[in-house]
Amino acid sequence: MVNQMKTAYDVQVLLKRFGCYVYFGDRELELEYMMDELKEMLLSNLIEKEEWAQAMTILQNELTNIKRK
Template identity: 70%
Template sequence: MKTLYDVQQLLMRFGNYVYFGDRELELEFMADELKEMYTSGIIDRTEWSNAMTILQMELAKLNRKTM
């Protein structure tokens, strides 16, 4: 998993389609969903960690653009 698209595909495999029209809310929602999936044992620690790193990088990029 290397891109945000990969994270979206992971979520889609489990029926989570994310589109709010607000990128920051979408990223936060994806992080919450991934946390739930990890604590429920649906995804393993490696998948969760990689996906969260990607989401954090995307949030940081978004915050840099808005400053």
């Protein structure tokens, strides 16, 4: 079952389900860390490829928006 994520917060909730709490105080670093964690979760078969792709798209868009500022 693929969870319908729409925001970076939704991705954080996904990560929290696996005990991964992310807060560094630097949003760019947080997003990059979340991307790394998602990759590891995919490689460990903890999440489906569709869920991974959806989460990565959300985080990449958020990261792009932050870098534009």
